[in-house]
Amino acid sequence: MKKSKVFLRVFVLAFAILMIFSTLAMTAPLKIAIILPHAITSEGWTKSGFDGLMKAKEDFDIETSYQENVSEGELKGALRGYIAEGYDLIIVHEMGYNDPTLEVAEESPDTMFAITYGFKAADNVAVTSGTNWQANSLAGAVAGLMTKSNKVGFIISNDSPVAHNFLNAGFIYGAKRINPKAEVITTFVGSWSDVVKGKELAKAMIKQGVDVIYSQCGVVNRAVIEVCEEAGIWAIGAVEDMSYVAPQTVIANALAPTEYLVYGVIKEMVEGTLKGGRVVKGIKDGAEEITFNPLLKDKLPENGEEKIMKLRQEIVDGDITLEQMQEELNKQNIKF
Amino acid sequence: MFDIRSSIINQKKYKVFYAIIPFLALFIALFIGGVLIFFAGINPWKAYNYMLQSIFGNIRLFSEVFTHFVPLVFCALSFAVAYKGGFFNVGGEGQLYFGALTATLAGVYIQGLPAFIHIPLVLLTGFIGGAFWCWIAGILKIKLGADEILNTIMLSYLAILLINFVVMYFLKPANSYISQSEKIAKSAYFPKLIPHTQINLGVILSLLTVIIIYYFLYRSPYGYQIRAIGENSDAANYAGMNILKGTMTVIIISGGLAGLAGASMLMGTQYRLTPAFSPGYGFEGIGAAVMARNNPWGIILTAFLFALLRVGAGAMQRGVGVPLPISWTIEGIIMILITGSEYLSNKFSTNLIGGRA
Structure with a gap:
């Protein structure tokens, strides 16, 4: 009789402990994962996205x-791995992975997904994107402002429709807007990390007479800025503030930190407001910006900063849209 | 009398030793990897434990191993067949890409066929594509004596860039901003053997191919000729074998197998061609083949091991944050140990039985 009572007590106690643990598990923190296309040491795109996660943590x-x-090839496996491990939000930090992510998202409707800079969304897939062109067109404007040889260079990672229709169109428009005589030379590295090739391309540009280079190409950015420093020409930093790499060379920075987007998605998830659908954020929302290097402000031509800020204001007010820019360039028969 | 017997015994010992080597290499590599993981500030026991748990604890995750296994088997077979025939095909990656391209063309632009016709058709076009890309290097070797190692590897980069270009300017749907081809027709998808997993027809096909290649190489007269050419082409020529025809057959089969790897990836998991289609299966396949000493049966084991390591590397990173380079290092150490052990065991056998093995 006594023995069974002891058993009962032990049982009740065990049950209570189990209950406590299970409620603890229910209020366990949200599990959030990010899938990155390159190494986290890859400055610019990938590192910025990773920093967003760390900041949110x-x-x-x-x-x-x-x-x-x-x-x-490994994306679907990685996604399924995270799903099996019970993650609540999985962020895919690469626009090219849009469709495979949608396919996997369909398999598990209870998990939330987010794609940075994607194009297609679903009920459980939130797409958070920058404009791809606002900061770039301001970089173009700065390049047009600073050039004396009327030749400016733009180095892009991969040859893609986005590169042509958004990045390059924006940059050319900005450059032509400030300096109609400016000629833009665009080249593609074909990789986010081929530093040697990026350097060679920058050197070739300089030989062609380019005197401002804007590189939008991951790790390569730093190398290009170093080449510009050696050659004594201007450089424009991309994604993050790169002034520290060469304080006397980087005249301005076209900021489009993916950190902001990643952090924003996580914040919405934590607050419980994250929904499927595509949201585009630009200068107005603080996702993109142009900043000048304070050390070199006296090197800007007269009224230079005002001209850039005027263009920036037009973009913020919505007076200039991507379609208008593309139309304008088409009218002038400029290929982008 | 006594001498012969002892040499036979030694040979038997030697065979056991031969079979143990890969496993020994694996354990040493895992041990060194564990040390590296420890220095990265992570408990190696926990990391490996997590790796095994996440692979074998869930059928859906376990089935991910096969997404890597199938292309690896094809790529490893591709290298092994060429090696046996005396052709050093290190361009499996390029042939994989080109096979995937031709397979995509057949998968996307031929619509409305029933699956039992469409699947073999797409596989065949993949085979032809890969074979064609290898044939270029082959014909350069046969006609001009150009080094095939150089040519196959250069053609690899050429193929990858070419696919990048073709996808971007021709295969991409006009309204898409993302550089990728359209999906292949549903009729060309590999049917799944177990629903909701990645175990599909490709697994059976790859295993069937292993059997076919084994019988072709070791049980058919033509396979014997090919191996003879690979061992010593002068002797084979003296014996009246057609060297050119034999080499060409090897080239076509080797390239075609790599092309099948591309087609199987396309039909089994990815369904569309993208610029960065393969994560290096072509190169890893060489490793799997070398580790299996180019034996088709061994390739099943080594390809499975490499696939496990790939899935495991991802799992270790997700679960306990082991940096990916450490997982790659483990794979590299296995390769070094295997190639090193080959040298050592050759030396060992030379000392032991006078170089007769």
């Missing part, structure tokens, strides 16, 4: 994980 009570260097 400091600010919110979340459990985080990341997988870097995920190729197209």
Whole structure:
């Protein structure tokens, strides 16, 4: 009789402990993961996205994980891995992975997904994107402003429709807007990390007479800025503030930190407001910006900063849209 | 009398030793990897434990192994067949890409066929594509004596860039901003053997191909000729074998197998061609083949091991944050140990039985 009572007590106690643990598990922090196309040491795009996750980890009570260097072939496996491990939000930090992510998202409607800079969304897939052109067109404007040889260079990572229709169109429009005589030379590296090739392309540009280079190409950016420093020409930093690399060379920075987008998605998830659908954020929302290097402000031509800021204001007010820019360039028979 | 017997015994010992080597290499590599993981500030026991748990604890995750296994088997077979025939095909990656391109053309632009016709058709076009890309290097070797190692590897980069260009300017749907081809027709998808997993027809096809290649190489007279050419082409020529025809057959089969890897990836998992289609299966396949000493049966094991390592690397990174380069290092150490052990065991056998093995 006594023995069974002891058993009962032990049983009740065990049950209570189990209950406590299960409620603890229910209020466990949100599990948020990011899938990155390149190494997290890759400055610009990938590192910025990773920083967004780390910043969110400091600010919110979340459990985080990341997988870097995920190729197209490994993407679905990585996604399914995170789903099986019970992650609540999986951020895919590469626009090219849009369709495979949608396919996997269809398999598990209870998990939330986010794609940075994507194009297609679904009920459980939130797409958060920058404009791809606002900061770039302001970089073009700065390049047009600073050039004396009327030749400016733009180095892009991969040859893609986005590169042509958004990045290059924006840059050319900005340059022509400020300096109609400016000629833009655009080249593609074909990789986010081929530093040697990026350097060679920058050197070739300089030989052609280019005196301002804007590089939008991951790790290559730093190398290009170094080449510009050696050659004594201007450079424009991309994605993050790159002035520290060469304080006497980087005249301005076209900021489009993916950190902001990643952090924003996580914040919405934590607050419980994240929904499927595509949201585009530009200068107006603080997702993109142009900043001048304070050390070199006296090197800007007269009224230079005002001209740029006027264009910036037009973009913020919505007086200039991407379609208008493309139309304008088409009218002038300029290929982008 | 006594001498012969002892040499036979030694040979038997030697065979056991031969079979143990890969496993020994694996364990040493995992041990060194564990040390590296430890220095990265992570408990290696926890990392490996997590890796095994996440691979074998869930059928859906376990099935991911096969998405890597199938192309790896094809690529490894591609290298092994060429090696046996005396052709050093290190351009499996390029042939994979080109096979995927031709397979995509057949998968996207031929619509409305029933699956039992469409699947073999797409596979065949993949085979032809890969074979064609290898044939270029082959014909350069046969006609001009150009080094095939150089040519196959250069053609690899050429193929990757070419696919990048073709996808971007021709295969991309006009209204899409993303550089990728359209999806292949549903009739060309590999049917899934177990629903909701990645185990599809490709697994059976790859295993069937292993059997076919084994019988072709070791049980058919033509395979014997090919191996003879690979061992010593002068002797084979003296024996009246047609060297050119034999080499050409090897080239076509080797390239075609790599092309099948591309087609199987397309039909089994990815369904569309993208610029960065393969994560390096062509190169990893060489590793799998070398580790299996170019034996088709061994390739099943080594390809499976490499696939496990790939999935495991991802799992270790997701779960406990082991940096990916460490996982690659483990793979590299296995390769170094295997190639090193080959040298050592050759030396060992030379000392032991006078170089007769």
